[in-house]
Amino acid sequence: MIKSSIHIIDYIIILASLIVPFAISLKFAGKQKDTKNYFTAKGSLPAWAIGMSILATLISSITFLAYPGEGFKSNWILLVQGLMVPITLVFFIGFIVPLYRNVIKLSAYEYFEKRFGFFARLYSSIGFILAHFSKMGTVFYLLALAFSSMTGFSTIYTIWILGFIVIFITLLGGIESIIWLDVFQGSLLIIGGLVALITIIFTTPGGVSAIWTVAAANHRVGFGPFDASFVKLTFWVMMFNGIFYAIQKYGTDQTIVQRYLTAKTNKDAVKASLIGVGLTVPVWFLFMFIGTALFAYYQIHSGILPDMPSDKVFPYFITSQMPVGVVGLILAALLATAISSLNADLNCLSAVCVGDYYNRISPNSSEKRRMMVSRIIIVLAGIGAVRIAQYYLSVKGEGALGIVFTLYSIFSGGIAGMFLLGIFCPRVNKQGLYIGIIAGILFTAWALLTSTKFEIGGVKTILVDMGAFNYTHNKMMLGVYSHVVVFIVGFFASYMFKKNNDIDHLTWSGWKKNLVQNEN
Secondary structure (H helix, E strand, O other), X not given: OOOOOOOHHHHHHHHHHHHHHHHHHHHHHOOOOOHHHHHHHHHOEOHHHHHHHHHHHHHHHXXXXXXXXXXXXXXXXXXXXXXXXXXXXOOOHHHHHHHHHHHOOOOOOHHHHHHHOHHHHHHHHHHHHHHHHHHHHHHHHHHHHHHHHHHOOOHHHHHHHHHHHHHHHHHHHHHHHHHHHHHHHHHHHXXXXXXXXXXXXXXXXXXXHHHHHHHHHOOOOOOOOOXXXXXXXXXHHHHHHHHHHHHHHHHHOHHHHHHHHHEOOHHHHHHHHHHHHHHHHHHHHHHHHHHHHHHHHHHHOOOOOOOOOHHHHHHHHHHHHOOOOHHHHHHHHHHHHHHHHHHHHHHHHHHHHXXXXXXXXXXXXOHHHHHHHHHHHHHHHHHHHHHXXXXXXXXXXXXXXXXXXXXXXXXXXXXXXXXXXXXXXXXXXXXXXXXXXXXXXXXXXXXXXXXXXXXXXXXXXXXXXXXXXXXXXXHHHHHHHHHHHHHHHHHHHHHHOOOOOOOXXXXXXXXXHHHHXXXX
């Protein structure tokens, strides 16, 4: 454990930054009388604020810590996923935003029920819940790891204290306070990242030129390897993963879709989405390049970096090289990113549980009871995420960013394939889709069982060894294959059953036809 070098002034700055979340949450707490306001702010928020909220939700402490860690130990290959997002969004964001705003009330997964029946809604919402529990656990874990290494505090205690803060803030102010809090915290994150990078550049002899030379000589720049292989981690693995990540995140993910509902108009919601992704990609690159610059810095200043995991290098640099006051600012930004991401995730998880499950079980319940259930879910989900973070403490040998991407690939469950079938394939029906989902589940189970290794007596063994029939491709490709399997099987299986009627308003072709008719 690294001895703390944080000055009392830095602690004061950190504590002062924590006052803002509590103040904003308390400001909006009195308005939270019903679930419509608590989860969608009754569609009253400006586009620029929602865009900043999307940025803050997507980045979190995973960006602040894991991206520099990845940039330090490797090149920029994991950034390829993020670069695919704006390219992919161009093709469908202008349609999907007004579709959701017209079709759903609260949960993104209402669309799947209207298009394919209740099982599709159940399956997609469970996939969201599992993926975001793993993501929240990672955020708690990374932040606690960083603070433990910088302050000497117990990692476990840090996880629980942060958990209490996030749960309390989320309970109070609803989505409106979360979005305005994201504006503050997103700005703080960008400022903290820029200050950190500028400090690294100006304390490295030769500046940017030297950093680039050293990094390039040690294969820390670029997006390769570009081998035509899906077995190891290549550009193509991350490119295809990124395309389906973008489709699933902006087309089916509650944390983003719920933001569409908070905008005043369809145009504002589309604008907010573009602002969010337009800001997110540069921020991802900023923090990946911080890791690259840190590698060059410690190569030039050889012998001053203790042996440590790559995820801890940036926190170590902050406490050992940053001046008093700046350390506090950057740590405040780190706290801000974690809080903004976690409280949004908790609010959206609660929205899914209430919208997809509780309202179905108890459709005639009062708003007071629904609000009570919403808050109980937030508490339970927050505690669950903390417990997952504790589990991550025992995971060794893989970078946190790799863990996040792999788990997201596994829990994606072919949902992007479902989305593409629903939107672009009017002939596809629920019977065909369900066969596709079963095929996707069987494929994912086979891939995991024949590729996951465990250790017995010091010997690593595959769970189910099928020899030549084992899954051998990179696990991140599961986030591609599962969608493709669901799409292909669901498409062809649908021809064995009758076509669904009255679905034009749920498909791209129907929307396009109505648009042309309205113009005429």
